[in-house]
Amino acid sequence: MFVPKSDIVLTMKDKDIAVGLDIGTTKIVAMIGRNNEYDKMEILGIGKSKSLGVHRGVVNNITQTIQSIQQAVQEAEANSGMDISEVVVGIAGQHIRSLQHSDYITRANSDEVISEKDIDMLCNQVHKLVMLPGEEIIHVLPQEYKVDGQAEITEPIGMYGGRLEANFHVVVGQISSIRNIGRCVKSSGLELAGVTLEPLASANAVLSQEEKEAGVALIDIGGGTTDLAIFKDGIIRHTAVIPFGGNVITEDIKEGCSIIEKQAELLKVKFGSAWPGENKDNEIVSIPGLRGREPKEITLKNLSKVIHFRVVEIIEQVFLEIKNYGHDEQKKKLIAGIVITGGGAQLKHLKQLVEYITGMDTRIGYPNEHLAGNSDPETTSPMYATAVGLVLNSLEKNKKRIEEEEAEIAQEVKEDIQDEQPQDIEQSIEEPQQPVNEGFETENKEVEERKEYTESKKPRQNIFEKWFDNFKDFLDNAE
Known part of the structure; x- marks a missing residue:
């Protein structure tokens, strides 16, 4: 599965290669x-290290976190024979929360079509919401739009209307926690290529588009936190972070x-079960005693x-949280049920227990849908769902960027060829010459139209990407 380390060192400048860094x-x-x-995604290399300095998704020791990042990156480099220079990082943790918000703008001229500027103006208005001290809006996701009262509009650009309103899913986090992660990455000698919410990354790795359309709740049980992401009609509707994960179970044992x-931890992984009825009373495991003490016998x-x-x-x-979203309402019913992923999803009989408590169809989410067929079985484990999702997101963005650049180049070449074509001599003799001013105005008009066309073909930068650019500038300017 892994490419052996060769004498030729590949660089991360290749646009068809991406690196995901899951800081758990x-x-x-x-x-x-x-x-x-x-x-399909082919995994070239993977590195894993014990996370030191992170508690419930939040960095609480910068030095230890940097060492853990460097160790994981070095292992991935050794396995792949590549030099890693930039990474896409996932953010999660108990400081992340979400809320629903509705907002609107009144347009000055309703005779003009709604443009990207109007959408930006509406989203920027949401960013002005007053948050708790130390919190900042990091993600604004429009759900549905309304134009002059007409509801259930997914793409209002190009429509006419005076009042533009929308329902938003707003993700909020402690800005200091996010900056600490950014600082750890930069101090590890890496460039920050992007930031993605971990529940969204995991969802991309394990959920199908049909499930997102039908309505599904993704539960990502990690070591320190349990992330929830709810999708309906192909749109993310609700996110939440529960400050409990696999570590709490280990602590209880x-x-x-x-x-x-x-x-x-060893007991939990090897013999643990979420359903006590499955074990008999006479099933016993012996634990070695410390420093010559008698071994302990524990019934399963x-x-x-x-x-x-x-x-x-x-x-x-x-x-x-699923009930708070409104699962009991017929319109908001999650037909595809629940998908469990993350390291905690490997616990025996967990699927049956979830079905028993919630009454919803449940399956374990493996990140193998988008992976190449020859992938190592280890990498298709639910514990790697977030890392696979981070790489997938980055590759998707790179692919779109390349396609847009190629389309723009093709358009420019086409225009250059048209400009260089010789004029028909007979046509130039028969047609009366235009006055100098008129020709100049026509040329100006063509230039303006071409400029407008090029502007419309440029990739739209969403609010989260704009926020990331500002965040990157902050890290670059920080001492």
Whole structure:
């Protein structure tokens, strides 16, 4: 699966290659990927390190986090034979929250068609919302638009109207936490190529477009947090971060069974189950004692009970968020049910427990839909969903940028060829010559029309990309 390290060192300047950096609570993953000839993602290299200095998705030790990032990146470089220079980073953590907001603008001239400037004006107005101290709006996602009261409009550009309004899904976070992540990446000797919300990245890796249309809740159970992203009609409708994850389960086992953390984690992974009824009373596992002490015997039934109570608490909190979205309403019903991913999704009988508590169809989300067929089975594990999604997002953006650049170049070449074509001599003799001023005005008009056409073909930069540009400027100017 991995390309062996060769004498020729490839660089990250290739636009068809991207690197995702998933900074989690328990692990940091650096993944290098590219699109193959079948438009599937091929993983060239992967590096993983124990995450030190991150607690519940928030950096609390800069030095340790930098060391962990460098270790993961070096391993990915060794596996792929490439030099990594820039990465796309995922942001999550307990400081992320979301809210719904409606806003509108009254246009000065309703006889002119609605343009991108009007959309920007409306989105910028949302950015002026007063947040709690230390918080900043990092993502403004328009849901549906209304033009002069006409509802359920997905793309208002080109329409006529005086009043433009929209419902927005607004994602808010602690700006200091996001800046700390940016600082860790830059201090690791890497360029920040982009920032993506982790629930959105995981969703791209494990959800199909049909599921997003039908209505689906993605639950990403990580080490420190559990992320929720709800989609309906192809649009993200709700996001939430529950400040509990796999680490809390490990902590419960550690305290409940009076063993050290390393042993508790091993017990959870090897023998853990979310459904106590599956284990018999006589199933016992022996844990070695510390420094010559007697080994401890733990029944798997008791182990499952400890895990069960904590998992039920996490699922109930997630289900409360799903109800807050309005799942009980017929119009907002999530027909595709629930998809569980992340490292915590590997817990035995978790799918059955989620179905029992929520009454919704559930499946485990594997990030293999967009991966090449020869991918290593390890990389298709739910624990790599976020990293795969980050690379996919970056490759998609690169592909769009290349297509737009090629289209612009093709248009310029076409115009140059038309300009260089010799005029028909007979036509030039028969047709009376235009006055100098008239010809000049016509030429000016053609230039203006060409300029307008080129402007309309330029890629639209969404609010999140504009925010990222400003954030990058801040990091570059910071001492």
